[in-house]
Amino acid sequence: xxxxxxxxxxxxxxxxxxxxxxxxxxxxxxxxxxxxxxxxxxxxxxxxxxxxxxxxxxxxxxxxxxxxxxxxxxxxxxxxxxxxxxxxxxxxxxxxxxxxxxxxxxxxxxxxxxxxxxxxxxxxxxxxxxxxxxxxxxxxxxxxxxxxxxxxxxxxxxxx
Amino acid sequence: xxxxxxxxxxxxxxxxxxxxxxxxxxxxxxxxxxxxxxxxxxxxxxxxxxxxxxxxxxxxxxxxxx
Numbered sequence: 105x106x107x108x109x110x111x112x113x114x115x116x117x118x119x120x121x122x123x124x125x126x127x128x129x130x131x132x133x134x135x136x137x138x139x140x141x142x143x144x145x146x147x148x149x150x151x152x153x154x155x156x157x158x159x160x161x162x163x164x165x166x167x168x169x170x171x172x173x174x175x176x177x178x179x180x181x182x183x184x185x186x187x188x189x190x191x192x193x194x195x196x197x198x199x200x201x202x203x204x205x206x207x208x209x210x211x212x213x214x215x216x217x218x219x220x221x222x223x224x225x226x227x228x229x230x231x232x233x234x235x236x237x238x239x240x241x242x243x244x245x246x247x248x249x250x251x252x253x254x255x256x257x258x259x260x261x262x263x264x
Numbered sequence: 265x266x267x268x269x270x271x272x273x274x275x276x277x278x279x280x281x282x283x284x285x286x287x288x289x290x291x292x293x294x295x296x297x298x299x300x301x302x303x304x305x306x307x308x309x310x311x312x313x314x315x316x317x318x319x320x321x322x323x324x325x326x327x328x329x330x
Contacts, residue, residue, distance in 0.1 A: 112306075175291070253292065256292060256293070257299065259296065260281065
Protein backbone atom coordinates (compact mmCIF):
# COMPACT_ATOMS: atom_id res chain seq x y z
CA UNK A 105 0.00 0.00 0.00
CA UNK A 106 2.83 2.44 0.91
CA UNK A 107 4.48 1.95 -2.50
CA UNK A 108 1.24 2.81 -4.34
CA UNK A 109 0.76 6.19 -2.72
CA UNK A 110 2.93 9.09 -3.85
CA UNK A 111 3.56 12.02 -1.58
CA UNK A 112 1.32 14.53 -3.40
CA UNK A 113 2.85 17.51 -1.64
CA UNK A 114 6.37 16.76 -2.84
CA UNK A 115 5.15 15.94 -6.34
CA UNK A 116 3.25 19.23 -6.52
CA UNK A 117 6.22 21.14 -5.13
CA UNK A 118 8.62 19.58 -7.67
CA UNK A 119 6.23 20.40 -10.50
CA UNK A 120 5.99 23.99 -9.30
CA UNK A 121 9.77 24.29 -9.17
CA UNK A 122 10.07 22.88 -12.71
CA UNK A 123 7.41 25.32 -13.92
CA UNK A 124 9.22 28.28 -12.32
CA UNK A 125 12.50 27.13 -13.88
CA UNK A 126 10.82 27.02 -17.30
CA UNK A 127 9.46 30.55 -16.85
CA UNK A 128 12.85 31.87 -15.77
CA UNK A 129 14.49 30.20 -18.74
CA UNK A 130 12.02 31.76 -21.16
CA UNK A 131 12.60 35.16 -19.60
CA UNK A 132 16.37 34.73 -19.86
CA UNK A 133 16.07 33.70 -23.53
CA UNK A 134 13.97 36.76 -24.29
CA UNK A 135 16.40 39.10 -22.54
CA UNK A 136 19.37 37.48 -24.32
CA UNK A 137 17.66 37.97 -27.70
CA UNK A 138 16.76 41.59 -27.01
CA UNK A 139 20.27 42.45 -25.78
CA UNK A 140 21.95 40.79 -28.75
CA UNK A 141 19.59 42.35 -31.25
CA UNK A 142 19.23 45.90 -29.97
CA UNK A 143 22.27 46.53 -27.78
CA UNK A 144 25.04 44.47 -29.36
CA UNK A 145 23.62 44.66 -32.93
CA UNK A 146 24.84 41.20 -33.84
CA UNK A 147 23.61 39.36 -36.96
CA UNK A 148 20.61 37.06 -36.60
CA UNK A 149 22.75 33.91 -36.89
CA UNK A 150 24.30 34.69 -33.49
CA UNK A 151 21.03 34.48 -31.60
CA UNK A 152 19.11 32.15 -33.91
CA UNK A 153 19.34 29.33 -31.35
CA UNK A 154 17.75 31.49 -28.60
CA UNK A 155 15.12 32.64 -31.09
CA UNK A 156 14.15 29.10 -32.10
CA UNK A 157 14.13 27.88 -28.48
CA UNK A 158 12.05 30.80 -27.22
CA UNK A 159 9.40 30.78 -29.95
CA UNK A 160 9.39 26.99 -30.11
CA UNK A 161 8.69 26.80 -26.37
CA UNK A 162 5.99 29.49 -26.57
CA UNK A 163 4.32 27.68 -29.49
CA UNK A 164 4.44 24.40 -27.58
CA UNK A 165 2.87 26.04 -24.50
CA UNK A 166 0.11 27.55 -26.64
CA UNK A 167 -0.68 24.34 -28.51
CA UNK A 168 -0.70 22.19 -25.35
CA UNK A 169 -2.97 24.61 -23.50
CA UNK A 170 -5.31 24.91 -26.47
CA UNK A 171 -5.45 21.13 -26.91
CA UNK A 172 -6.22 20.64 -23.19
CA UNK A 173 -9.06 23.12 -23.37
CA UNK A 174 -7.50 25.46 -20.84
CA UNK A 175 -8.51 29.07 -21.16
CA UNK A 176 -5.53 31.09 -22.39
CA UNK A 177 -6.68 34.11 -20.39
CA UNK A 178 -7.56 34.31 -16.70
CA UNK A 179 -10.86 36.00 -17.38
CA UNK A 180 -14.31 35.07 -18.66
CA UNK A 181 -15.04 37.92 -21.03
CA UNK A 182 -12.61 37.57 -23.94
CA UNK A 183 -14.66 39.11 -26.73
CA UNK A 184 -13.86 41.66 -29.40
CA UNK A 185 -13.07 44.49 -26.95
CA UNK A 186 -10.53 42.39 -25.07
CA UNK A 187 -8.79 41.33 -28.29
CA UNK A 188 -8.77 44.92 -29.54
CA UNK A 189 -7.31 46.24 -26.28
CA UNK A 190 -4.60 43.56 -26.29
CA UNK A 191 -3.78 44.37 -29.92
CA UNK A 192 -3.48 48.08 -29.21
CA UNK A 193 -1.15 47.45 -26.27
CA UNK A 194 0.98 45.09 -28.39
CA UNK A 195 1.06 47.54 -31.29
CA UNK A 196 2.13 50.33 -28.94
CA UNK A 197 4.86 48.18 -27.38
CA UNK A 198 6.20 47.16 -30.81
CA UNK A 199 6.12 50.79 -31.89
CA UNK A 200 8.08 51.97 -28.83
CA UNK A 201 10.70 49.20 -28.98
CA UNK A 202 11.23 49.54 -32.73
CA UNK A 203 11.23 53.32 -32.50
CA UNK A 204 13.95 53.34 -29.85
CA UNK A 205 16.03 50.77 -31.75
CA UNK A 206 15.72 52.67 -35.04
CA UNK A 207 16.48 56.01 -33.44
CA UNK A 208 19.66 54.65 -31.89
CA UNK A 209 20.78 53.39 -35.31
CA UNK A 210 19.49 55.99 -37.77
CA UNK A 211 18.46 58.93 -35.59
CA UNK A 212 20.95 61.34 -37.18
CA UNK A 213 19.67 60.80 -40.71
CA UNK A 214 15.90 61.08 -40.37
CA UNK A 215 13.70 64.17 -40.08
CA UNK A 216 10.90 64.40 -37.53
CA UNK A 217 8.25 64.03 -40.26
CA UNK A 218 9.68 60.75 -41.46
CA UNK A 219 9.99 59.56 -37.84
CA UNK A 220 6.34 60.18 -37.12
CA UNK A 221 5.21 58.49 -40.33
CA UNK A 222 7.47 55.50 -39.57
CA UNK A 223 6.15 55.26 -36.02
CA UNK A 224 2.56 55.51 -37.22
CA UNK A 225 3.05 52.77 -39.83
CA UNK A 226 4.85 50.58 -37.28
CA UNK A 227 2.02 51.07 -34.79
CA UNK A 228 -0.66 50.25 -37.36
CA UNK A 229 1.16 47.18 -38.68
CA UNK A 230 1.96 45.96 -35.17
CA UNK A 231 -1.64 46.42 -34.05
CA UNK A 232 -3.03 44.73 -37.17
CA UNK A 233 -0.65 41.79 -36.82
CA UNK A 234 -1.40 41.42 -33.12
CA UNK A 235 -5.15 41.69 -33.77
CA UNK A 236 -5.00 38.92 -36.36
CA UNK A 237 -2.94 36.66 -34.08
CA UNK A 238 -5.11 37.25 -31.01
CA UNK A 239 -8.30 36.75 -33.03
CA UNK A 240 -7.08 33.40 -34.34
CA UNK A 241 -6.00 32.30 -30.85
CA UNK A 242 -9.29 33.45 -29.37
CA UNK A 243 -11.26 31.60 -32.04
CA UNK A 244 -9.31 28.35 -31.54
CA UNK A 245 -9.62 28.65 -27.76
CA UNK A 246 -13.38 29.27 -27.89
CA UNK A 247 -13.87 26.43 -30.38
CA UNK A 248 -12.05 23.94 -28.16
CA UNK A 249 -13.95 25.10 -25.07
CA UNK A 250 -17.25 24.67 -26.94
CA UNK A 251 -16.23 21.14 -27.99
CA UNK A 252 -15.53 20.29 -24.38
CA UNK A 253 -18.86 21.81 -23.29
CA UNK A 254 -20.68 19.74 -25.92
CA UNK A 255 -18.93 16.54 -24.79
CA UNK A 256 -19.86 17.27 -21.17
CA UNK A 257 -23.46 17.91 -22.22
CA UNK A 258 -23.56 14.58 -24.06
CA UNK A 259 -22.24 12.74 -21.00
CA UNK A 260 -24.80 14.52 -18.82
CA UNK A 261 -27.61 13.41 -21.13
CA UNK A 262 -26.31 9.81 -21.21
CA UNK A 263 -26.24 9.41 -17.44
CA UNK A 264 -29.45 11.29 -16.69
CA UNK B 265 -14.13 5.46 -10.48
CA UNK B 266 -17.14 7.65 -11.31
CA UNK B 267 -18.51 9.87 -8.56
CA UNK B 268 -22.21 9.21 -8.96
CA UNK B 269 -22.99 10.49 -5.46
CA UNK B 270 -21.65 13.90 -6.29
CA UNK B 271 -23.70 13.99 -9.47
CA UNK B 272 -26.85 12.94 -7.64
CA UNK B 273 -26.27 15.54 -4.92
CA UNK B 274 -25.83 18.20 -7.60
CA UNK B 275 -29.03 17.20 -9.40
CA UNK B 276 -30.94 17.14 -6.09
CA UNK B 277 -30.04 20.79 -5.71
CA UNK B 278 -31.18 21.45 -9.25
CA UNK B 279 -27.72 22.60 -10.24
CA UNK B 280 -25.98 22.21 -13.56
CA UNK B 281 -22.25 21.50 -13.71
CA UNK B 282 -21.73 25.11 -14.75
CA UNK B 283 -23.62 26.37 -11.68
CA UNK B 284 -21.62 24.19 -9.31
CA UNK B 285 -18.38 25.21 -11.00
CA UNK B 286 -19.27 28.85 -10.58
CA UNK B 287 -20.14 28.46 -6.88
CA UNK B 288 -16.95 26.54 -6.14
CA UNK B 289 -14.82 28.83 -8.33
CA UNK B 290 -13.45 26.32 -10.83
CA UNK B 291 -14.17 25.41 -14.46
CA UNK B 292 -17.02 23.25 -15.64
CA UNK B 293 -14.47 20.92 -17.18
CA UNK B 294 -13.00 20.19 -13.74
CA UNK B 295 -16.42 19.34 -12.31
CA UNK B 296 -17.02 17.04 -15.26
CA UNK B 297 -13.70 15.30 -14.77
CA UNK B 298 -14.32 14.82 -11.04
CA UNK B 299 -17.76 13.31 -11.67
CA UNK B 300 -16.32 11.07 -14.40
CA UNK B 301 -13.65 9.87 -11.99
CA UNK B 302 -10.86 11.17 -14.19
CA UNK B 303 -9.48 13.72 -11.75
CA UNK B 304 -8.72 13.45 -8.02
CA UNK B 305 -9.57 16.74 -6.35
CA UNK B 306 -7.51 18.04 -3.46
CA UNK B 307 -8.96 17.94 0.04
CA UNK B 308 -9.53 21.69 -0.15
CA UNK B 309 -11.52 21.31 -3.35
CA UNK B 310 -13.48 18.38 -1.93
CA UNK B 311 -14.46 20.50 1.07
CA UNK B 312 -15.50 23.38 -1.20
CA UNK B 313 -17.69 21.05 -3.27
CA UNK B 314 -19.23 19.55 -0.12
CA UNK B 315 -20.07 23.03 1.19
CA UNK B 316 -21.61 24.00 -2.15
CA UNK B 317 -23.77 20.85 -2.17
CA UNK B 318 -24.54 20.82 1.55
CA UNK B 319 -23.09 17.35 2.07
CA UNK B 320 -20.27 15.87 4.12
CA UNK B 321 -17.00 14.48 2.80
CA UNK B 322 -18.10 10.95 3.67
CA UNK B 323 -21.32 11.30 1.73
CA UNK B 324 -19.63 12.46 -1.46
CA UNK B 325 -16.05 11.22 -1.52
CA UNK B 326 -15.54 8.24 0.77
CA UNK B 327 -14.76 5.07 -1.15
CA UNK B 328 -17.09 2.32 -0.08
CA UNK B 329 -14.79 -0.54 -1.14
CA UNK B 330 -11.00 -0.26 -0.81
